[in-house]
Each structure stands twice: as C-alpha cells, then as structure tokens.
Amino acid sequence: MGAPLPLDYREHRYLLTGVLRCGRPVAGGGVCNVPLRTKKTKDGKRHIYFCPGQDVGGCGGVARRGDLVDFAISELVLGQMELAQYTDVDDAPLWTREEELTDVEEQLEELTRQWRARNISNNLYFRNAADLESDIARLRAEKNKIMGRAERQRASMVTDIKEIRRRWYLPEAEGGLPLSRKRAHVREMLHAVIVHPAGKGRATFNPDLLEPVWME
Template sequence: MARSVGIYSRISRDDEGDALGVARQQQDCERLADLRSWQAVKVYEDNDVSAFKRNVVRDEFELMLKDLRAGLIDGIVAYDLDRLARQPRDLERLIEIYDERPRLEFATVTDDINIGTPDGRTMARIMVAFANKSSHDASRRIKRKHLELAQQGKDSGGPAPYGWRKDDRTKVDPDAAKAIHEAQREILAGVRIGTIRTRWQEQGLGNPREGTKRMAHHHVEHILTTPRLVGYRTYHGEILHGEDGQPIIGEWEPINTLEEWEAVRAAVEERKQKRPGASFARKYLLSGIARCGLCKTKIRGQINQRWTPESKATRFTYQCSVVNGGCGKVSRTGEPVDRLIAQLVLEEQRARASVTVVPIDQRWPKEDELEQITQDIAQLVEAERTKQITVATLLQLLPSKERARDELKLERARFYKEQKQAEAKGQTTNLTVEEFFGLPIERQQEIVLHCLSAVLIHPAGRGRRKFDPSLIEPVWH
C-alpha cells in the first residue's frame, strides 16, 4: 500500500498575490512523490508567510505537525529544507515527531536529506543554522536600507496609510483627509476615540483590515496622531532628526499643520493621564450633570423598565438612586429634560457669542525662543563634529539645552491644544436642537458643561403630571 504523505510549500513574500511560487513548489513535490511511489494526500500551503520571524504563526505548518503526530500522514515532501524551517526550534519540533515515529518518510526536491536518520538530522541542523544566519543577514541589510530611506525622508513602501491615495502615497486623499480632520475636531471637543472608531467602522473609513468585525482602538488613535500627518518621518515609531536637530520631513503632502497635530496629540495624552484605562462612555446627556433638587446627589439616566414601543412612556428617566447615596425621592422622564436643557444652552451660547470675541489662531509667544534653543543645540553638535569642542564639553552643555527645548515643546503643545479646543468647542453657536442631538453624546455633554455646572431636578409630587420646565433648574457658570 502506498505511503500517504503531505506536501508542504511556503514562500515568504507574494507581492502580486497570485500564489505562483507555491504552485511551482507543489508541482515539483508531487513529481518527487510519484517517483518514490508515495501518495500525496494533502497540500499544506503557507503563502506569503515568513518562517524566520518569531512572532509569525504558520497555520498550515502547525496543522501539518499536528497531522503528522496524529498519524494522519506518513511523511512530508517539501521543495527545500528552508521552506520547512528557518528557525532551529521549528526543526527540532519536527525531529521530535520523527523520533516518536521512526518509520515516517521525508524528502526534499533540492537536497538528498532524510531527517529520519541521525546523519540526516545533523546535516539538517547545520543547513537550518546557515539558513537562519542568512535570514539574519538579510534582515540586517533590509533594516539598514529602511533606515537609510527614512533618513532621506523617503517611504519604505507597503500599503498607503489612511489619508493618502492608494495609487500615489505621496498625495493626500481629500475624502480621507476630511474624515481625519473631522475626527480630530471631535477629539478636541471631547469625543472619545471609541465613538469615532464605531462610526468609522459603520462607514467603512480608516482602511479596516479585510474580514475584521471591529477596528482596533489603537489603530484609529494612530491614524489621528501619527507624525506622518505633519510630514515627519519616523523609524520604528520614533521621529527621526537630522544632524541639525530638526525632524526629517518626508516626501509626501502633510494633512495637518504642526499646531493642529500637537493639539490633538496633547488632548489624547491628557485624557489618558487623567483617567488611565477608564471608560468615558455615556448614554444619557445629563448623567453626572443632573442633581437631585432635594439631596443634591448626582443623578444618572437609567432605562425605563416599563417602556414598550406601543406605550407612551419615556425610554429613560433621571432617577435619584438610594444605591448611589441619594434620597430616592426624585424621578423625571428623560427626553423632555434633555430637550429643555439643549434649548437653554444653545440660546445661552448664541447670546454669549454676540458679545464675546474669543481670540483664536494666535501665534505661540515663545516660538522664537524655541527656535533659538534648537539652533544652539545644532551649533553645539556641529562644533563637536568639527572638533571645535570636546565630547566632554558637549555632554556638559547639551542636557540643560535639551531640557529647556523639551519643556518649551510641551508648553507649545499645551498652548495649541487649548486654542484648538476652544475653537472646536466654540463652533456650536448656530446649531439647532436637532443638530445638537445628532452630535456624539460626549460632544453634547461638552457643550452643556461649557455653560452649566449642574442641573437641579426638583420633585414634581405624586401622580402622572404634565412636564413642568420650572422644576428643572440649570446652574450657570
């Protein structure tokens, strides 16, 4: 009876995606199996998958090992040993199975090596060690090439980042740039990245990975804060600087100004520092803003358990809860309270806008000071390079200059964050009530808190009564 073997094929890169490389390997392996009078019963194919990178899982390779150990196949045919393993640990896992099942078959098209024998295993270990070294050398050369490209401000290839055109990654995609700008304004206005992520997922924005049901939070955050937006070239996530101490500018069109980008980055980092790991999700407009008119405890919205689509009851209520330390004596239907507060706040904002002018787009007053310190650092580095000062002198003078520069950069980011936040939060004077409720809930709350410090909800007495606006007391700043 013919021995049943599995054919393993792999190629590290398939840029065209046509799988021609693995197809050629399979044909040669099938011919070899026929010459040995073996029956090829299954093909294990890892196309466009590295065998060198430690963090890469080769699904078909793992399945092959599992089938081999379980006795579902009687051996392996591969085009070359380095198709099977480029890490010694992967080879040892394979050898362990051959130790357990001595009658297993093994053959490669290019080499006469049989890991079922002691001599074959020794030779295989030597060959995989050399293949591993070759991969290390290639990896080192590739990294050096990428660093050189980065230092020249050039791209390293790959799919175009979201915000730039797929056919020319140096040109801005107007629609994607518009979505990025809108999302950044929302962040500055207090909207959570999670809310933006959900909307983008529904609208198909952000280049989500094919087949994924949900975009990752960090993916959206990276899109909205990456240094590429302002034209800065990065390497392994860090901004690259030239010999003059200035960031290296890439060969692509920027989407943000420096002021916009620093403001968004500062807003994101500030929120992380205030409540790291905490959820900012809200369901109801006045949750945490409304207070009981009797005991002054904060009131939160909650679902009305008696609500049905056929009933006339409200979907949610603002309820003073004994569980949260309240008196439990005040409850009010939610929708009319929200609508009343929205109307009052929008009217107040329009009144304030008619008499108040907020200065926006001011230049940071210490820009010249930062520029001078940056030049001083560059001059010190150049002086050491040309042997005008010693390394010891450079290292003595440099730290204080660098600290001053970093403090000024932080101050600049804070300045533009506050400026852009004021601009984003101030674009609400002409909103209608319907447009207000069309905004994300975090944005709605920011608008309310811009005018109000609290909303007192007073008791209305027993029984079903008509909504009385006089029992809702806004507390203005």
C-alpha cells in the first residue's frame, strides 16, 4: 500500500511527498484531502502517488504516475520562481535624482554660454562653474553607483534562476540540485497541490487536474 507519510514530512525519496493531497469529492461536500502516499510500480522503474484506502483514513480514489506529476509541478514552481525573479528585478534600487542632475548641467551650460558671450566676468564664471561642476560630478558618481548596483542585482537574479532551472533535472552526480533543496523550493512556493480524480480507466495524464495552492 505504500509507506505512510511521517507527520513532519521528512520523506526525501520523492519530490512531492507531503505536498500532494487527494482531491476526490466526498459526501457532504469538500474533498478527501488526505496526503498521498507513494509506491513503486511492479517493474520498480517508476513511483506512483496514491490516496490510501479507507481502512487507513483515505478514500483510495486517486492515483497518478509520479514522474509526470513531479515534472508538471516542477515546471509550475520554476515558472513562478522566474516570475518572482522579474518582479524582484523591478524592485531593484532606482536613482531618482535625474531631474536634479539635468538642471545642474543646464545651469553650467547657460553659465558657459554667458561667459563665452562676454556677458559675465572670468571671476564670476570660474567661481560658479567650479561649484556646478562639483555638484555634477557628485550626482553622476551617485547615479553610477546606484545604477551599477541595480544592474548587478538584476544580473544576479537572472543567473540564479537560470542556474536553478539548469540543475533541476540533472542527476545529483552530474551537478543536479539535491532533492532536499528542490523540496525546499517547492515548500517555499506551495502550501499543497490538490490532485483531482482523472475518471475511470487509464486516462491520459492531465496536468490541469493538479490544483496548486500557492503561498501568498
């Protein structure tokens, strides 16, 4: 019948133990909601997520191929992580003094035009130009610092999620993410996944029958 889930969900043999719950409707409304267990197929090549029988608290009405469920939910989680990454990129530090810099640069240009037209003295020009040039240099340095930091932050975020996706499906021996880390990413994104019945017989796998319950 498959091993029952431990109460603390520290089952690390499969990606979604402790996350998947039975979505078969029950009398009186609602769904079964029992955590799915796992078992191997007869040939030992695949695992199956299934709801246990009534004698152990389930309904026995839901079962899915584990590899297909793992892939479908992995893609949902990676997609949400990518979406969150681009949202975070939008929150990168912004420089908000562009208008002030433009104003000071225009003041210096106007002062220079007046000096070249001999409308102001050398003494007045160089005294005021030095202050304006100092302000421009300070504002430009601040702009470069903040925008450089923002660009590095964006690049880091993009690199991180690309690296996570690249390593997600690799075997650990080839540099793939450990199962514990993948489970941690899943747990950060999802409260649970409700697995709804697929009907009688050998129905084609339908990822739409997997209902993610996202963290808010």
